[in-house]
Amino acid sequence: MAVYTPVSAEVLAEFLARYDVGELVSAKGIAEGVENTNYLVDTTTGRFILTLYEKRVDGGDLPYFMALLDHLAARGNPVPPAIKDRSGTAIQTLEGRPACLIKFLSGVSVSHPTSAQARAAGVAMADMHAALADFPETRANSMGVETWSPLFERCGRSLDTIAPGLYDDLGFAIDRVVGAWPQAMLDTVTIHADLFPDNVLMRGDAVSGLIDFYFACTDLRVYDLAIMHSAWAFDATGAHYDAAIGDALTAGYEQRFPLSSVEQAAFPTLASGACVRFALSRAWDWLNTPADALVTRKDPLAYVRRLSHYAPELAKRTR
Ligand SMILES: Nc1ncnc2c1ncn2[C@@H]1O[C@H](COP(=O)(O)OP(=O)(O)OP(=O)(O)O)[C@@H](O)[C@H]1O
Ligand SMILES: N[C@@H](CCO)C(=O)O
Incomplete structure (x- = not known):
């Protein structure tokens, strides 16, 4: 499991209202991963990942990680930058945790690569x-x-x-x-x-x-x-x-x-x-x-x- 911090539909809908991403359609916790809480979020305009950063990620490091993702995405690397809200803010607080709404990337991780x-x-x-x-x-x-x-x-x-x-x-x-x-x-x-x-x-x-x-x-x-x-x-x-x-x-x-x-x-x-x-x-x-x-x-x-x-x-x- 990797849902340490539950987020209710009401709280999530209110959170998404800060962004130009449409309205909440569905959200479900993602089982993979051990470090952070991740939700798969569908809205009326698309699919996103919502990450709430748990104990191992220091909130003070998030500006570095987000700058890194922006840098790589701008150069065509297949990485998921954080979405910015209407005021240009990517790093938010949700349920007392640092949180980001992140671009969803398609594909699957393989357990036995060829x-x-x-x-x-x-x-x-x-x-x-x-x-x-x-x-x-x-x-x-x-x-x-x-x-x-x-x-x-x-x-x-x-x-x-x-x-x-x-x-x-x-x-x-x-x-x-x-x-x-x-x-x-x-x-x-x-x-x-x-x-x-x-x-x-x-x-x-x-x-x-x-x-x-x-x-x-x-x-x-x-x-x-x-x-x-x-x-x-x-x-x-x-x-x-x-x-x-x-x-x-x-x-x-x-x-x-x-x-x-x-x-x-x-x-x-x-x-x-x-x-x-x-x-x-x-x-x-x-x-x-x-x-x-x-x-x-x-x-x-x-x-x-x-x-x-x-x-x-x-x-x-x-x-
Ligand atoms: N941007 C994304 N697009 C699509 N799927 C994603 C994205 N980010 C995360 N996921 C999905 O969520 C799962 C967990 O994400 P991630 O590996 O970042 O979590 P974590 O808790 O930090 O895990 P780890 O134990 O690997 O440190 C991934 O295996 C993947 O299925
Ligand atoms: N990839 C690490 C966990 C996350 O850092 C491991 O398999 O031990």
Whole structure:
């Protein structure tokens, strides 16, 4: 589920009256997603997404995210900008939450992408990076390399309740990956930082939407590709790597940004960093979400297992 904050039809109709979008026809909560409340809203003029930002999105970051979406949309990237109301305001407050009405994009996110879809998604990421080259705003990565050790320590020995020995194994991996992090050697740009298959909408083999920019930040460009690679090229358990998908994704990206020898050499470390980052955020959520909550908890171990592919030297310490 992802409706943390209910919005009644009356309140929504009043909210929509600020915009030139016609009148409310129907609204229903969207089950996918875990971070924010999302409604699919139909009006007499079209279809929209209403997002109410929950705990993980800081309202103070919304102007950055919305400027980023406007920048990309203006350059032809398939992203959903927020709709502005009659006074030109995009970021609103609804039921005590920051909220935006967002352009609806057609397409579906695929759970098992084909090579052709992975290639198209790699091209779409490269197009996005090219379009962001002149985006002037910056935002620190709230899940960046310097946050991993503190978050790891906040999880603490409770990690061993997820799997015996996880505290020692993940701590070992974090030390190695952070120690080898190639920060100064690579381009720093604006990145999406969470371009999982569920954040790419597709129509057939074509990308029709890139969504969920709420981790977007200023960080290493090839780290964005590494995050995407780690998210797309494994089965759900994280134990099985699909080389055809990984290669297609990278080949699509390299049409525009061929990886230099330095980037190729850094890639396993960057991808291991992605494994650490998502293992940690999932572990934190796992430990802090009651087992009977309506939200489906994501498996941290699926990311720990991916480390064996990118960093076999860490494998003996991971499962
Ligand atoms: N602009 C859009 N156009 C069409 N569908 C959208 C749009 N934005 C969101 N959706 C739909 O809503 C779902 C949830 O959106 P989103 O991934 O942004 O939510 P979230 O709670 O931030 O999720 P996540 O767990 O991925 O962080 C998506 O899977 C997609 O089906
Ligand atoms: N994409 C993330 C969740 C949202 O940040 C994950 O699968 O762990």
